[in-house]
Amino acid sequence: MVEVPTAEQFDLVVVGGGPGGYCAALYAASAGVKVALVEKDALGGTCLNRGCIPAKAFLETAAVHRHVQHAADFGIESSAPTVNFAVTQQRKQKIVAGLVGGIAAMCKGRKVEVFNGVGRLGPDKVVTVTTANGATTDITGTNVILASGSVPRLIPNFERGGPILTSDEVLDLDHVPERVAVIGGGAIGCEFASTFADLGAKVTILEGLPKILPGLDGDVANVVVRSFKKKQIDIRTGVMVNGHTPNDSGGTTVHFGDGEDLEVDAVVVSVGRRPYADELGLDDTGVKVDERGFVVVDEFCRTGEDGVYAVGDLIDTPQLAHVGYAEAILVVKQTLGETALPVQYDRVPWAIYCHPEVAFAGPGEVEAKEAGFDVVVAKHPFKFNSRAQILGETDGLAKIIAEKGPDGRAGRILGVHMVGPWVTEQLSGGYLAVNWEATVDEVAEFIQPHPSLTELFGETVMALTGRSFNG
Numbered sequence: 236m237v238e239v240p241t242a243e244q245f246d247l248v249v250v251g252g253g254p255g256g257y258c259a260a261l262y263a264a265s266a267g268v269k270v271a272l273v274e275k276d277a278l279g280g281t282c283l284n285r286g287c288i289p290a291k292a293f294l295e296t297a298a299v300h301r302h303v304q305h306a307a308d309f310g311i312e313s314s315a316p317t318v319n320f321a322v323t324q325q326r327k328q329k330i331v332a333g334l335v336g337g338i339a340a341m342c343k344g345r346k347v348e349v350f351n352g353v354g355r356l357g358p359d360k361v362v363t364v365t366t367a368n369g370a371t372t373d374i375t376g377t378n379v380i381l382a383s384g385s386v387p388r389l390i391p392n393f394e395r396g397g398p399i400l401t402s403d404e405v406l407d408l409d410h411v412p413e414r415v416a417v418i419g420g421g422a423i424g425c426e427f428a429s430t431f432a433d434l435g436a437k438v439t440i441l442e443g444l445p446k447i448l449p450g451l452d453g454d455v456a457n458v459v460v461r462s463f464k465k466k467q468i469d470i471r472t473g474v475m476v477n478g479h480t481p482n483d484s485g486g487t488t489v490h491f492g493d494g495e496d497l498e499v500d501a502v503v504v505s506v507g508r509r510p511y512a513d514e515l516g517l518d519d520t521g522v523k524v525d526e527r528g529f530v531v532v533d534e535f536c537r538t539g540e541d542g543v544y545a546v547g548d549l550i551d552t553p554q555l556a557h558v559g560y561a562e563a564i565l566v567v568k569q570t571l572g573e574t575a576l577p578v579q580y581d582r583v584p585w586a587i588y589c590h591p592e593v594a595f596a597g598p599g600e601v602e603a604k605e606a607g608f609d610v611v612v613a614k615h616p617f618k619f620n621s622r623a624q625i626l627g628e629t630d631g632l633a634k635i636i637a638e639k640g641p642d643g644r645a646g647r648i649l650g651v652h653m654v655g656p657w658v659t660e661q662l663s664g665g666y667l668a669v670n671w672e673a674t675v676d677e678v679a680e681f682i683q684p685h686p687s688l689t690e691l692f693g694e695t696v697m698a699l700t701g702r703s704f705n706g
């Protein structure tokens with residue numbers, strides 16, 4: 236980071252150094268654009284510092300614990316594992332520091348000028364940067380990208396502090412709480428529930444909706460629920476939390492449902508994230524913010540102000556780091572005068588890294604039918620997959636939803652949904668099929684290596700051709 240220099244004109248000014256912002260800055264700089272990147276905190280944003288990366292580092296510790304616990308099944312005798320979460324925390328911080336340092340180095344290498352301060356957009360695409368010591372300077376961009384991201388949402392009667400944690404505080408823990416209540420059974424809540432349960436905590440998920448992971452295909456969600464139950468995670472759906480009463484030992488009793496109580500050592504409030512336009516200024520600009528706090532954009536991420544764009548969690552699109560990347564690239568291409576196609580949000584890849592993992596692209600079965608498609612569906616379990624058996628990880632399935640052709644056969648692949656071992660690493664074939672609008676017959680021609688987990692995807696596609704040999 237550099238001290239704020241005198242006012243300067245840039246081709247592109249980016250406000251926010253998370254995935255949306257740093258991708259825009261680096262991608263533009265790689266095309267020779269003169270870029271300023273304004274970040275008030277650490278480069279990398281939520282994703283690197285308080286989100287994707289630290290959460291997955293914790294999940295990997297949980298996986299190691301699981302593997303050691305089951306080592307005897309593989310003929311490896313060892314004593315029962317114990318957890319030193321302070322080491323986990325240090326390891327996570329080292330990974331984060333390495334990645335954040337990598338972004339800073341890439342910015343330097345590509346001559347992106349990084350301003351350490353709060354960026355506020357005023358009229359005429361002037362961004363006023365205020366540093367921690369109160370110094371201000373104005374920089375202007377021919378184009379401006381707003382990428383100030385999001386922060387955890389809170390709920391009434393659950394203020395942060397003591398045993399009440401949002402994802403920000405959870406990721407700073409240096410111990411595993413013995414009893415954990417996770418409020419909210421979405422992707423992030425389920426990742427934390429999975430982590431702590433695998434590390435020996437007693438975990439309860441409190442979800443207001445009738446089921447956890449509501450956006451998932453039903454068959455996939457059922458596998459996660461069954462696996463979570465095997466981990467002794469107590470899933471309470473259709474319950475609303477009302478408040479909590481702290482105790483003297485640092486824990487609290489959560490009040491929920493119809494007069495029920497749950498005593499825990501930590502409460503993870505995981506009820507979604509709200510866009511963070513709070514410090515963006517925007518007065519006297521044409522940039523509009525809707526009633527939920529999202530910056531309003533069109534399908535090209537253009538705001539109401541000419542030459543000002545917004546990307547990432549700040550706009551009302553899937554809150555995923557890689558969606559932020561895609562939007563950033565879409566915007567930079569436009570500013571370069573290149574052809575740029577809007578992001579197809581209904582086909583982006585989704586990945587949830589709980590155990591078992593979930594990954595999908597395109598609609599699930601019910602969603603496809605609701606969208607008016609006549610569909611043919613095939614699903615195959617990991618139970619019979621040789622690599623899954625070798626890994627000792629046989630919970631899960633692949634499910635493919637294809638459009639039914641006029642001949643009654645499966646045609647274009649609409650959705651690929653997977654749950655099970657390393658599926659987040661296996662989705663790319665399915666993602667390509669969905670986005671290439673490939674047909675079942677085309678994809679069935681491709682060979683999968685043997686023995687591999689991806690054979691399940693190949694088998695499931697082949698089943699849709701009406702033939703099969705393995706399943």
Ligand SMILES: Cc1cc2nc3c(=O)[nH]c(=O)nc-3n(C[C@H](O)[C@H](O)[C@H](O)COP(=O)(O)OP(=O)(O)OC[C@H]3O[C@@H](n4cnc5c(N)ncnc54)[C@H](O)[C@@H]3O)c2cc1C
Binds near residue numbers: 251255283354
């Ligand atoms: C626990 C957790 C796990 C997650 N796991 C995944 C995952 O596995 N995969 C995935 O794709 N997504 C995941 N996400 C979501 C992902 O982190 C976000 O979608 C992504 O970080 C959004 O990127 P962004 O650039 O829009 O915003 P952010 O990452 O929030 O970055 C915004 C940046 O802008 C800065 N900023 C804000 N206002 C200003 C201002 N006025 N001036 C200067 N700087 C400002 C902030 O300090 C911040 O650094 C996870 C999130 C959490 C919380």
